[in-house]
Amino acid sequence: MSLCDAGGLEGLMKHLPEDEVIENTASLFRALADPFRLKILALLAVQPLCVCVIRSALGISDSRLSYHLSILKKANLIAGAQSGTWIIYRLTEEGERVKGYLP
Numbered sequence: 001m002s003l004c005d006a007g008g009l010e011g012l013m014k015h016l017p018e019d020e021v022i023e024n025t026a027s028l029f030r031a032l033a034d035p036f037r038l039k040i041l042a043l044l045a046v047q048p049l050c051v052c053v054i055r056s057a058l059g060i061s062d063s064r065l066s067y068h069l070s071i072l073k074k075a076n077l078i079a080g081a082q083s084g085t086w087i088i089y090r091l092t093e094e095g096e097r098v099k100g101y102l103p
Contacts, residue, residue, distance in 0.1 A: 028098075031075035036060065037068050038102060041091070044078060045099045048090035 006012045017025075031037055036058060043049055043057055055065050069089065072078045077095040080087040091099065 027075045028077075028094075031071050031077055032098065032101075034068065034071075036064075037072055040068060040072060040089075041077060041095060041098070042102045044089055044091050044095065045102060048088045050083075050086040050088050052086075054089070 003009065003012065007014070032041075039058055040054060043054060051062075051065065051069075054069075055062065058065070060068075069078065069080075072095075073080070075094075076092055077098065078089050079092050080089045082088075
């Protein structure tokens, strides 16, 4: 197959996803590229959890956990909801979709 069969460079470029799709996909891959974030997702795949339980399970500092949670939130993999004085984190629909790829 040659480039001409794809319609040349112009035809090939028609198959390139929009920049927003590429950026969202890159954000997802970056979020999934860290062992702590994969562990957080695996814990939340079992059930929604508060920060204190996640921190205890992983044995990391509040600031480090906050950093990882913010990346997962930006990638739309988790969401937090206030419950009294606690924030309970859960998987979003996007998080549920990647659950099958978790170790």
